[in-house]
Amino acid sequence: MKTAQRLGNLGTETSFRVAQDAAEWKARGNEVYPFHLGDLNFPMAPHIVEAMDKAIRDGKTGYCPGPGIPELRAALADDIGKRRGVTIDPAEVVVTTGGKPVITKFLQVVMDPGDGVLYPSPGFPIYESQIEYLGGNALPYRYVPTADGFAIDLDHLRASIDDKTVAIIYNDLQNPISAESTEAEREAIAAIAQEFDLWVLSDEAYFEMRYKGRSKSIAALEGMRERTVILYTFSKKFAMTGSRLGCAVAPREIAEVISTLNTNDESCTTHYVQWAGIAALQGPQDEVGRMLEVLRKRRDATCSIINSIPGMSVAVPGSTFYVFPDVTEAMEAKGIATLSEFSTEALHNTGVSFCTREHFGRRQDWEDRSYIRLAYSGIGENDITEGLGKLRDWLAQG
Known part of the structure; x- marks a missing residue:
């Protein structure tokens, strides 16, 4: 029977395919060092678990308002606003089943078929x-390598805009490359958005996953609140990936439409999970600090070993839990032509499982270097050292 033609345009998060390959390799009795998925091997804080359990015991298991329960919307408005230096009305907050739905709903609201949307590549x-x-x-916009990591090619971004371009997706503290905008870069994106009257989706999933300094939101810049939708998620900061809780912070007219989309798509976000979200925001933050300290040690171990491997190099990122090393020379020395072959051979020879640049959007014509992404969020420091040591030894064999 016939299916919709638009399905041919539907991509996916292909890192899950890497996870399947790794699982199959492990099932055959092999050791696997999982650097592929950006999941967290930290438990939810006990007070968050208890709040969720209590909500279930209290009967908060039925339908609730499509835009979220008032108590959570108010807590989100307060917390997100204070951390970004902006005033947010709870009516501008729409609770969602994780951060990912905000992407689709933002596009449904601001983009008609044929309109252009700028997005980061890789991203x-x-x-x-x-x-x-x-x-x-x-419309992909590119990054260029710098001594500190990567920077947006602003000239290329500007040249990609035409009279059908309506929006830009901006992911500061970026997955997969861990790029963080300078103040000047953030201001330049804001200026371009205002000059060309573009909507902005500011994906702030990793806003508080940082090891020094303080994050800033493009929404806090002059003239940006009225054109910016913030994507917020509980998944990273609170290790709540499976709970599926997030929100959109949007101008009120946009928030109202996203709320309507919620009602059409899933009715509401799970009621008792929302009470856990309140506990996460308003309860002790000790677990967050401890998790970040563990992640910092994992980052340091990962980067130290990568930079000791001939043909591989990476800048030490100040945020997220990913590294995006250049492996061009390592592949050439090994006689490997493609990233797909490189990842398969690495898995089968060392047990190290990772994603490659090809898992983060379509590779572009301008790219002449090869990169992989290693997530250290779900692997302990000892396994990092052991696994990457095996990768180094395998590559040294020539």
Whole structure:
């Protein structure tokens, strides 16, 4: 039977395919060092678990308002606003089943078929997937390597804009490359958005996953609140990936439409999970600090070993829990032509499982270097050292 033609434009988060390959390799009795998925091997804090359990015991298991329960919307408005230096009305907050739905709902609200949307490349693959699935024109903008990591090529971004471009997706503290904008870069993106009258989706999933300094939101810049939708998620900071809780912070007219989309799509976000979200925001933050300290040690171990491997190099990121090393020379020395072959051979020879640049949107014509992404969020420090040591030894064999 016939299916919809638009399904041909639907991509996916292909890192889950890497996870399947790793699981199959492990099932055959092999050791696997899991650097592939950006999940966290930390438990939810006990007070969050207790709040969820209490909500279930109290009967908060039925339907609730589509935009979220008032108590959580108010808590989110207060916390997100204070941390970004902006005033947020709870009516501008719409609770969602994780951060990912905000991407699709933002595009549904601001983009008609044929409109252009700028998105980072490499970047979270759902950006490209949803733009194209909804009939938009996906306009990738590129990053250039620097001594500190990567920077947006602002000239290339500007040159990609035409009279059909309606929005830009901006992911400061970026997955997969861990790039963080300078103040000047953030201000330049804001200026471009205002000059060309673009909506902005500010994906702030990793806003508080940082090891020094303080994050800033593009929404706090002059003239940006009225054109910016913030994507917020509980998944990273509170290790609540499976709970599926997040929100959109949007101008009120946009928030109202996203709320309507909620009602159409899933009715509401799970009621008792929302009470856990309140506990996460308003309860003790000790577990967050401890998790970040563990992640910092994992980052340091990962980067130290990578930079000791001939043909591999990476800048030490100040945020997220990913590194994006250049492996061009390492592949050449090994006689490996493609990233797909490199990842398979690495898994089978060392047990190290990782994603590659190809898992983060379509590779572009301008790219002449090869990169992989290692997530250290779900692997302990000892396994990091052991696994990457095996990778180094394998590559040294020539």
